Amino acid sequence: MAGNTGTYLIQGAAILGGDPADLLVRDGIIAEIGTGLDADGATVIGAAGLVALPGMVDVHTHLREPGREDAETVETGTRAAALGGYTAVHAMANSTPVADTAGVVEQVYTLGRAAGWVDVRPVGAVTVGLAGEQLAELGAMADSRARVRMFSDDGICVHDPVLMRRALEYVKAFDGVVAQHAQEPRLTAGAQMNEGDVSAVLGLTGWPAVAEESIIARDVLLAQHVGSRLHVCHVSTAGSVEIIRWAKERGIDVTAEVTPHHLLLTDDLVRSYDPVFKVNPPLRTDADVQALRAGLADGTIDVVGTDHAPHPSEHKECEWAQAAMGMTGLETALSVVQHAMIETGLMTWADFARVTSTAAAKIGRLADQGRPLEAGEPANIILVDPAARWTVDPFKMATMGRNSPFKGRELPGKVVATFFKGHPTVLDGALNTPHPDAAATPAGAA
Numbered sequence: 001m002a003g004n005t006g007t008y009l010i011q012g013a014a015i016l017g018g019d020p021a022d023l024l025v026r027d028g029i030i031a032e033i034g035t036g037l038d039a040d041g042a043t044v045i046g047a048a049g050l051v052a053l054p055g056m057v058d059v060h061t062h063l064r065e066p067g068r069e070d071a072e073t074v075e076t077g078t079r080a081a082a083l084g085g086y087t088a089v090h091a092m093a094n095s096t097p098v099a100d101t102a103g104v105v106e107q108v109y110t111l112g113r114a115a116g117w118v119d120v121r122p123v124g125a126v127t128v129g130l131a132g133e134q135l136a137e138l139g140a141m142a143d144s145r146a147r148v149r150m151f152s153d154d155g156i157c158v159h160d161p162v163l164m165r166r167a168l169e170y171v172k173a174f175d176g177v178v179a180q181h182a183q184e185p186r187l188t189a190g191a192q193m194n195e196g197d198v199s200a201v202l203g204l205t206g207w208p209a210v211a212e213e214s215i216i217a218r219d220v221l222l223a224q225h226v227g228s229r230l231h232v233c234h235v236s237t238a239g240s241v242e243i244i245r246w247a248k249e250r251g252i253d254v255t256a257e258v259t260p261h262h263l264l265l266t267d268d269l270v271r272s273y274d275p276v277f278k279v280n281p282p283l284r285t286d287a288d289v290q291a292l293r294a295g296l297a298d299g300t301i302d303v304v305g306t307d308h309a310p311h312p313s314e315h316k317e318c319e320w321a322q323a324a325m326g327m328t329g330l331e332t333a334l335s336v337v338q339h340a341m342i343e344t345g346l347m348t349w350a351d352f353a354r355v356t357s358t359a360a361a362k363i364g365r366l367a368d369q370g371r372p373l374e375a376g377e378p379a380n381i382i383l384v385d386p387a388a389r390w391t392v393d394p395f396k397m398a399t400m401g402r403n404s405p406f407k408g409r410e411l412p413g414k415v416v417a418t419f420f421k422g423h424p425t426v427l428d429g430a431l432n433t434p435h436p437d438a439a440a441t442p443a444g445a446a
Contacts, residue, residue: 003140007041007364009042011023011048014051014306015033017115017347018350022035024421025422026042029422030380033374035100050383052382053352053357053381054370055359055381056090056333056356059179061089063092065111066096067096077308079117079431080398082118082420083334085333085384085415087358087419088121088369088380088402090121092124092155093394094156098129099124099141100139101137101141105148107142120388120422122134122148123147124150124152124418126138132153132156135163137167138167149174151176151178152181157184158181159215165226168228168299172227178229178231179228180230181214184214184215191205191207191211192204192207192321193270195209201360202270207281209284210239218411221261223247229253229305232254234257236282237264237281244295244301245295257301257302258296259329259342260306261279262284262288263293264358268286269283270283275324279326280325280326290316293344296346297347297351302355305361307329308401309401310401311326329404332411334384337352337355339411368421381417383416387416388412388413389411392406392408393408
């Protein structure tokens with residue numbers, strides 16, 4: 001650690017939902033874990049009834065900066081992340097300009113370090129300008145100060161199989177991963193929502209499940225062929241889960257994410273014509289939701305990624321066909337996963353830590369994130385009140401985006417404190433202060 005971030009004694013927290021214990025945090029490190037701990041001069045934080053978890057890591061966040069500061073900035077997005085229990089986020093490349101050069105990813109990286117709320121890990125574009133015509137500066141971004149390890153044209157599919165193969169081959173040189181937005185464009189031209197019974201009734205152009213599934217099937221075979229890592233963004237259909245399960249059974253190096261909203265919401269909500277429910281990939285059927293939950297529980301799906309996508313209100317408060325696709329998610333993710341997975345008995349808090357932190361850090365190659373809560377480990381810790389209940393009000397959130405699909409819903413669980421590299425960025429459920437010397441702290445990329 002670059003500097004003294006203070007000493008904190010967390011008393012009586014249930015570690016991963018297990019037995020209560022005390023955690024002594026000193027200079028950014030978990031110094032000791034036990035019962036009845038004491039430390040002169042430590043700031044004492046009572047945590048009886050709270051669950052201690054490793055800081056969450058998001059593999060899929062849209063921070064919009066540079067270029068779309070009317071929707072979100074690195075500062076506002078990382079404040080939202082800290083409040084949501086995150087200590088690291090991966091910032092997607094579809095900014096303006098696109099993060100397809102070392103210069104742009106370094107700009108995002110620098111903005112994240114200056115903000116000091118969480119680790120910001122830029123995601124580099126796969127192709128120049130997200131145009132799908134030629135590979136971006138993958139090697140230069142990997143060698144930059146940002147040390148990019150994840151590359152994605154998210155929002156647009158790398159639909160050319162030759163280009164996708166070349167990208168998978170290229171990133172092997174620095175243990176990178178290509179994160180694919182699986183969407184065959186020719187099958188989704190003009191699509192407005194999931195193709196099914198509801199789209200037929202509403203008369204909206206449907207988005208077939210096969211548009212996602214066909215790209216995943218192609219790409220897992222390409223990854224197997226070249227021996228490279230593939231990550232599938234925001235899986236949304238039961239068929240996609242089966243293809244990924246098939247690939248993993250054959251030893252193909254594929255990982256996958258699911259969003260909180262796809263674990264809970266269905267296309268039936270589109271009957272309201274409220275554009276807050278317009279998203280890419282679209283909300284699917286209840287059968288898909290149940291398959292996604294099962295896939296996350298059994299490890300077929302590795303992580304929860306928010307796909308946090310804030311938009312200015314004028315891009316959402318309009319007619320359905322003209323509305324932008326996307327939903328906010330950083331400040332509601334923990335609660336939605338608790339509701340969909342823990343309260344249904346599908347997962348434990350230890351499982352939660354795996355799918356929101358440990359596995360995500362491994363995918364992004366973040367050495368100092370997703371670590372176990374043990375003595376000697378970096379103190380990226382969150383304290384959660386699992387008994388809390390709160391009603392979602394987008395206007396009380398730190399994100400600039402008001403497009404939360406959970407507006408007005410009561411959700412369980414609340415982040416009480418977030419420790420980022422030993423410093424409490426969140427205390428008593430409210431923002432505290434950013435890390436005092438974040439700009440001098442090592443980034444922790446492997």
